[in-house]
Amino acid sequence: MKFKKLLIGSILLLAIFTLAACAGNNDEPSQNEDADTETEQSADEANGDQSTESESDSMEGMDHSSSGEVPAELASAESPTYPIGSEAVMNAQHMKGMDGAVATIEGAYSTTVYSVTYTPTTGGEKVEDHKWVIHEEIENAEEEPYQSGDEVVLNADHMKGMDGAEAVIESAEDTTVYMVTYTDVQTGDEVTNHKWVTESELSPVK
Template structure:
């Protein structure tokens, strides 16, 4: 009888020891490290998506605009795409734009900038906004600005843009176009969209 009890106790102790070992194996340091690594990767991906959304958020963009242009902006003499030309856009300044067919409604020679600015209405900073022409910058002189220069915007492409302080990100001397097109995402007809650069366009085949 005593032997049976001792055997029973030994079996019970062995069972508990095996269970404890299995529990430890289930949460080894390496697995904990892998879990933490996965968590960091998810956080990094979410942060990256947030940054991308900040750069590309053009929900406040004024889709259609006036055909009026800034004072001093000169019409291009021999643009690659004259007014009335049919073109395909290769730009994603706003949803429904990339790949859309457009009609050129204006062509101008200028210096064009991408800019980072904080909206005057208190929104999040807008990074790498495309595009602002030289004539849309307050008190712009004859010389073009350089990357890193700080300016004040007179452009009104988006809510909170006019009067905002901005930093020049890129600068390019080129022909810019004003275009009419149909938004591929919504079907909305957009008139006088400002601006699209020449290298963002191709002819309709």
């Protein structure tokens, strides 16, 4: 009788130890899963922060708005397609939030417009194919328009480090350029007296 009781007691103890061991094994993966989840969340948050910072850095130094002042020698367009006070849709991607925005024309001027590549005077990476700089924003500009490959010095402050920077002309076009005010389609912020948008980058409001 005593032998049976001992045998039953031994079996119960063995069962208890077995259940406890199984419970312990089940807990460990759960803890590891929690740790893995926290690690993944931290990595995602870090990547998100880096992405936001990168986007912000790419636009740093760009003056969306301006005072509206233009070079004294800049000639107003006689019969612009989009007169001052009219509206037009922008088809340009110089900056985020511009493409598709409805712009109000603040000024229309006849000039030569250039895309340029330059190294900012404030340091940093070279700015490739910046749009746009007009002929009157080139230091000691010659009377004749510049050609692709010509080297010039910029006299414009659209971006930090632009004024006084040495630049290479990438393209040149005689056209009407416009100064515009519009609402950024991404942020909802108003951009006033933005320089510049070319005539080919505008279309009628439907």
